[in-house]
Amino acid sequence: MRGVLYLAWRYILWHRWKSAILIAAVTLVVYLPLGLQLVVERTATDITARADATPLLLGRRGSPLELVLNSLYFSSDYPQPLNYGQQQDLRQSGLVDPIPLYVRFHSQRVPIVGTSLDYFEFRGLELAQGRQLVSLGEAVLGARAAEVLGVNVGDTVLSSPESVFELAGVYPLKMPVVGILAPRFDQDDGAIFVDLKTAWIIEGLGHGHQDLTSSQAAGAILKTEGERIVANASLVQYNEITPDNIDSFHFHGDLSRLPLTAILPVPRDNKGRVLIQGRYQSNETLQMLSPREVIDQLLETVFAVQRYVLVAMVMVAVATGAVILLVFLLSWRARRGEQLTLLRLGGSRFVITSLMLAEALVVTLLALFLAAVLTALTITFGGPLLQAVVM
Amino acid sequence: MRLLCLVLTVGLTACGQQEEEARAPSAAEDKSVPVVYTVNYPLAWLAQQLSAGATSVEFPAPTGEDPAFWKPPPEIVARYQQADLVLLNGANYARWLAQVSMPANRLRDTSAGFAGHILHESRSPVHSHGPEGAHSHTKAAFTVWLDLSLMALQAESVAVALQELLPGQATAIEERLATLQQQLAQLDTELQSVAAQLEGAPVLYSHPVYQYLQRRYNINGVALHWEPDQFPAEQEWARLQALLQSHPAQLMLWEDDPLPQVAQRLAEIGIAVVVFRPQGNWPAAGDFASNMRGNIDRLRSQ
Structure with missing residues (x-):
């Protein structure tokens, strides 16, 4: 044989x-x-594991799949925004602990996730290097995002303009990398995390500029009418938040009107989950989703x-x-x-x-x-x- | 097919996630005593009174600093971030909070319940740049606790936050709140009575921190910008003299004891000094209630 x-x-x-x-x-x-x-x-x-780990999701009425893919997997187009005030309403309900999400911007195609520190605790994200976000304008990167962008703690990342034709748009924001997360082998590895306010600054909703009453800004004054000062386009606006200029950064108007792409409401218990879902069931502008149900359909x-x-x-x-x-x-x-x-x-x-x-x-x-x-x-x-x- | 690819990508990048889940949320650390951080002393005092040792109340501002303008270094911000509860004063107090990242779900704005009662004042010229149009930056008056009825509402908010943190002590906290509100109501009544004795007489404030005291207790006051540890420049004295023409005050409230030569010169022009400590930071002695009683007694003695 x-x-x-x-x-x-x-x-x-x-x-x-x-x-x-x-x-x-x-x-x-x-x-x-x-x-x-x-x-x-x-x-x-x-x-489904990631969807299961996200009990609820609140967003504007529209495509549920788009909302879930944007909020959980940081892919898809960004959904219609809802107001930050919705988060305050959710918190005041006492039924859930809401976590804001603003997933709209990118740095070289790596998604920038604007959120609060609660997100890190909710997902169990741990730092491998550096420290947690402290100041406005700082960024913490997922392990894969750091690898893709080739950056380490101490380097900087730059937000990308939404359109190359947006000549009059906001300036890219230069953000120091203060921490890199330990790999989790999920979507959080491929994201850049910033404070929600930093995401709003990227959009231009908050900004820092020269003090219009200072002598350095004299060249940027177009006209002064009584107490009203009108500046021209030469007014220096900062594209990096530093200890020297951080005091000049501010938001105009009511913060509760600023945008979010979604909110992750973390129910305090099952009763809270059911009650909060019921409250939004007939809401004409907002949808409260169970990501698992959306993913099951997908x-x-x-x-x-x-x-x-x-x-x-x-x-x-x-x-x-x-x-x-x-x-x-x-x-x-x-x-x-x-x-x-x-x-x-x-x-x-x-x-x-x-x-x-x-x-x-x-x-x-x-x-x-x-x-x-x-x-x-x-x-x-x-x-x-x-x-x-x-x- | 693209949808299939997208889903596969999304899902497969999570390969290994299950193996990693064992080390997920590390929040289950040993936390036998919850840590409560505050942004000023009145809130720390409220938290201490209401939790009665069941929490570790921390307010790390250095002595002599005004907590409203203090900027904590990153290592102290990190301690705030890790606290179980952070009590905020609201009214844009502690502006550093707007410049840092905080876990929003552990923050409690103790003046959110009376946001409509916050006083605002415009601090910058109206200006415009870009498409958003004209705007000015306004600032809220922040020493809300000098209106003791508002402080009682802050106490309620602190109590609710502590009850969520210590559900097993909800009843005890409720009882302590009742006692505390009674104490604040008594101080409020006394302060109203003392202020009524002023009968609308003009009063000066060394600093613009008494807005809520003025509104609650109907005091006819005008604020200067004088510091207790500095001798005002001559032009400030001239400005005072001019002000006295329209506002003939004979009483001036100070945040702390002024320099003796300042008190002497004020006495020479017929203005008595009364120290009324807002108590934003830890007091040198006693607690909030005893120091507020001291404020009332000094005002009464005039």
Whole structure:
């Protein structure tokens, strides 16, 4: 029997290209449906885990999916804003501890998440380097965001303009990196976290500028009418918040009217959760969502797509299997002369058949081994690889 | 298919999350005594009175600093961030709060319940730059606790916050609140009685910190900008003389004892000095109630 296996192995090595193509075909036929199934199952588990960890989400009425993807996964376009005052209303209800979110801006395509320190505690985010946000204008980066941007504690990140054509828009804000979070292997790894007020400053809703009554600002005064001073465009506005100019930063008007993209209301108990959901049920401008329900609806769509893909793959697998069988049969037919030679040399029909089957067995075993390796790689590195492909 | 890719990306980046969940929220540290930070002494006193040792009340402003304008260094801000409860005065007091990141859910604005009663004053010229139009920066008067009826409302807010922090002591806190409000009501009545004796006579304030005292107790006062540890420049004295023409005050409230030569010169022009300590920072001796009683007694003795 060892002789049969040896001859089969030598045959495979001799016809290495044909064998490699056969092994690759069988590997893919086995791996693709299995890998896809694993990826989708793992995805469903992970995606629902984050949704499960976020009991409620409040945002403006509109697409629930957009709101959830923006608020939990920092992807998708930013939803219609709601007012910061809504957060104060939620807190005053005494039923939930609200966490504000303003996920609108980016730094080189890395999302900037404006929030409060409560978010870090809520998600269990811990610092790997540096310290927590203290002053306006500071940034704490997720592990992957720091890697992507190539920055460390002490470096700075710059907010990106929303549009390259926005010539009259706000200046990018230069933010010192004061901390980098330990990796969590979730969406928080890929974000830049700033205080909510810093996010408003990025938008230009708060700003710092020269004191209009100081002599340095004299050149920027367009006109003075009694107590009213009108400045021109040369008025120096600061694009970095430093200890020297931080006192000049201010917001105009009522803070409760400033925008948020969403609020994460953390219920104090189940009763609070039910009551607060009830209060917003008939609200015409706001929607209180359970992210899990939205994600379940999304996953239903995904699973429906997956079923179609799997059926297609099984059909392709059957066709590929038939082709592989044909290849073997043709190969055996083409090797009839070789089989006659073996018969003349004294080989029995059983040995000759065993030899042919051994070749098929070795090819199949090698293909199964490779499929197993690919499946293991998918489980381990599938996320980053797929992300790299999609991004 | 793009949707599928997006979902897969979103989900797969979370690979390993489950393994990491074991180290999630580390909030379960040993916190046998909750820590309460405040932004001024009156709130620290209220918290001490209401929690009666069940919390560790911290107010870390250095002696001699006015907490309204004090800027804590980052290491002290970090201590505020880690507190279980931070009691705020509201009315834009402690402006450093607007410049730092704080856990909003652990902040309690003790004057939010009477926001409509906050006094505002314009401090900067009206100006405009850019599309937002004309605006001016106004500042709120912040020594709300000098209106003892407002301080009683602050006490209620502190009590609610402490009850949330110490649900097992809700009843005891409620009882202490009743006692405290009785004490504040008594001081309020006495202060009203003493202020009524002034019968609308003109009064001067060394500093613009008595807005709520003036409104609550109907005092006819005008504020200067004099510091207790400085001798005013001659032009300030000239300004005072001019003011006395329209506002012939014979009494001047000071945040602290003025320099003896200042008190002497004021006496020469017929103005008596009364020290009425707002008590924004820790008192040198006694507590808020005893020092407020001292304020009332000094005012009564005039």
